[in-house]
Amino acid sequence: MKNKGKVVLIGAEDEENLAIRYLGAALKSENHEVKIISYSSRRDLKKVLNVIKRFYPDIVGISICFQSLALMFLELVKKLKKILPNTHITVGGHFPTFEYQELIMHDIDSVIRFEGEASICMLTDALVNGKNLENIPNLVYKSPHHDKIIENDIIRTFPDLDEIHFPLRKKKAQIRLGERFATLVASRGCFHSHCIYCCIGAFHNAKNGKKYAIRTPQNVALEMKELYSNKVRLFQFHDDNFLLPSVESNLTRLNELKLILKDYGIDLNKICILIKLRPDKLNGDIMDVLIDLGVIGIFLGVENASATGLNSLSRGSSVDDINKSLELIDQYGISTTFNLLMFHPKATLSEINENIKFMNENLDKSYDFGRVEIVAGSPLESLVKRKNLIHGKWPHWDYRIKDNAVEKMFRINQKTFYHEKSQYSELSHKMISLSYRSQLIKRLYPGKYSEKIIKKNKENLKKFNAFNLQNLLKIYELTGEDDWQDSINNINLNLQKNYLIFLEKSNEILNDMTKIQLLEKEFQKQSLNNYLQKSGLMKRLFKL
CATH class of the missing domain: 1.20.58 (Methane Monooxygenase Hydroxylase; Chain G, domain 1)
Known part of the structure; x- marks a missing residue:
């Protein structure tokens, strides 16, 4: 009879961290004991260490989704190894997927690259039952004598998203905007996958075929039904693109989701939905269905309001797309928010002028502005290294904007x-x-x-x-x-x-x-x- 493991999963949790909660659900389905711990700031360090010490796990899995928090998590790893030297520590997420060679040199035993549901279960089973690690996909680990780093084969296809267990949720839903709230995803990856600053495309670039995968409307509706029964009324989809590449496929998918939700007894007039969209995939017919579903807010992928800026960022959308989408959303009277990445390596004062003009034309909308930042694995990282613009220290890289006036303004x-x-x-x-x-x-x-x-x-x-x-x-x-x-x-x-x-x-x-x-x-x-x-x-x- 197989032994079952005790696993602690750690990640930053302002809201439910779907990355570790999907892993937790996979482990639970194989009868492993799972404890999820939030670690969002250094103030949590002592509490986290005490909880782990009492639980005494076989394995600690740490999600490092945010590159900005990497050093904070490494500090946790170092202290954890001192109190539980024999506990296996594995890390995963976008940042470790690309920076595994650096991270494995710290007090980390292994790195799970790319998707981790299958790998974390196989790793736990192997550790508690004395099995070899060589057949665990996506795993990078230290040899038994720590004299070399071993990289296993990677999975080059998406898992069947409908077969993945729903995330391991808290018993009581969080409150956000004054309502019971939950985050979820209806897809993984991005059909565009070319933006220079984004690690999503790079994360899925090793896969064969399409760089995105979707759940069926039936599967999404079933998860929403479960959340609705727990009195959740505000649903935030964290898909990088809530829509698909074609109008026809979007209308079919959204209408099907609407009908199934109604069949499940969900009153669409009593729920609200927040989504993210590209500005080049929206029209009136799609907006009609989104409104019927309960969409109240759209984070629109504007990113830059100049043609040259959009081209430099490899956005694949136009200023005309942006303006038409904003006008359309305004007609339907729902909230739009966006970012303006007006500072980037090739930014010019002419681009800055266009972005400032755009801001002035949209004073009634909530938005943020700033610089395109370097994330591990992104094309931007390669660009600034190739152009010798990069400076600073790992993992908090900085870079110089080519135009001196724009660099000064930044x-x-x-x-x-x-x-x-x-x-x-x-x-x-x-x-x-x-x-x-x-x-x-x-x-x-x-x-x-x-x-x-x-x-x-x-x-x-x-x-x-x-x-x-x-x-x-x-x-x-x-x-x-x-x-x-x-x-x-x-x-x-x-x-x-x-x-x-x-x-x-x-x-x-x-x-x-x-x-x-x-x-x-x-x-x-x-x-x-x-x-x-x-x-x-x-x-x-x-x-x-």
């Missing part, structure tokens, strides 16, 4: 908007969250007080974007000056002062939204739908 941007004490990042993410939450309230709790809050949020968002744009233009002007330290100090003082005001206003709006949601839920329990927002007495009583 460095000033680092010292202002992205200064360590700046509240820009916190506020921009809060604006995105409030934008989505506005649409959620509009869909689930319609009424005059909801509309009042939504209007207030739109006004605050426009002022925030206009203020940021004003300061970005000041930074643009500094590219032609030699002495700019005093100007930077003035910009930072201005940002700090006004961000406190925006933060206070945003928190006020957030409190208003929370109040509406909590009250509406209580009234709906009493079958008093719409009463709250129609009653003058309720307005006075609850100060709406």
